[in-house]
Amino acid sequence: MSSPQPPSTPKSTRPTITTPHRRSNSASHASPIDIKPKSPAARRMSMTSTSQSASLTPQTFLERASENEQIVLAGIITSLMLCGILYSIVRSSSLDTSEIHHHFLPHRAAYFARKSNLLNVIFVKRAWGWTSLVYLIHLFTSTSSPSSINTGPGSRARRLGVWVLGTIAWLLFTRWFFGAGLGDRIIAVTGGNCAVPLPTGVNLKAARDIFPSLFTAGESSRTIAQNQAGKIYVPLPHQFCTGVPLNANTFPQLFSLIPSYADLKATSDHESLQALPRPRWHRGFDISGHAFLLTLSAMVLGRELAETWRSWVESSTKRRKLVKRDVGIVPIIHKWSGIAASGLVGIWCWMVLMTGIYFHNPPEKLSGLLLGLSTAYLINILIPPSSTPSPFNPIITPRLIFSRPSSGPGGIFDENAARRGGVVDDGVIYEDTLESSEEEEAKISGRRINGREKVA
Incomplete structure (x- = not known):
């Protein structure tokens, strides 16, 4: 005897459970053709992601150095001074110039230990004059950026202010406006x-x-x-x-x-x-004027040459295609002033090393170095460096016009809306709220019209 069978349900009334189809590894095999930008926000997304992906490319040493030229240059000058001091201690090569008899000694054997060496006579004794000359030539032959104004970042007025502050610091140290310079006053106060x-x-x-x-x-x-x-x-x-x-x-x-x-007799023949x-x-504490002035000169020139050095690194790495500029006398002067100023920075760094090896005692050399670095740091605080993006720090699209897309019914994230007009940033999708609201209003109005037609 067979067991009773349960009543069968007609196929037409049987509920059908549909499982969403998911293609395996769809994310890893997605093609760029499958996703087509359908809104201005999506087009901006592609441009922004391209610039951001460029910034994720590993940077070379020259690229990182060109973005932090002030820190790198300060590190180079400090290292040269410390190496010179260490050498002078080991080899006893430095003269304590606070002792007066050292100024009247015969010429020493080492060429750069003599004050009569050409670099000292031609360049170091007129260090700020040479620095001012190449600085101002490079400044006034540079082309003004279209996005900058007289009071904006990187403008000529700001860069000229850097030179003015450096000149004031040099005058305060060498020749005070109300008498002796700061260096001479310190010597007198300390018993000189x-x-x-x-x-x-x-x-x-x-x-x-x-x-x-x-x-x-x-x-x-x-x-x-x-x-x-x-x-x-x-x-x-x-x-x-x-x-x-x-x-x-x-x-x-x-x-x-x-x-x-x-x-x-007091005649014109004997006046000289x-x-x-x-x-x-x-005696007294004689702060190394050479260490101070050479450090300050190198730091001020390094700030002015920052953009020039970045363009050189850009052309050497061939990351970007350089724009051909107009040929003329002013661009040529600007180019060679940059080369001359870079050579001058090299001379200042070399003479910092020679000062560390042959002149002053270690505390006086270190105090001159710290005074020069502190002055440059103070100038950077009073007039912050230009914020103009470098080739290795591309412009990032601001996020102010984007906001987190609104959630759907029940607080569920509307991924489709985000794909239509969103911008992806660090794994989070942002959407243009203006465009999104316009689209939603159009949909709602369309539904209302359709509902009225059906009712009619």
């Missing part, structure tokens, strides 16, 4: 004395009667009683080391001891005669 060597042939007894505070300097110097006139120094008031000329009118007590000078060498500071 202004002095000049006693000329040869001066009656020592008469000199001792006028200047009872005569002193000697140097390890090999002898006492005054042994009449070593070349090692005997006359103390002077501080103003003679801060720019006041030393002559018979300003300090007659000393010139009255010089027989040859007393016989000279120098009876005495330049007065020098003795």
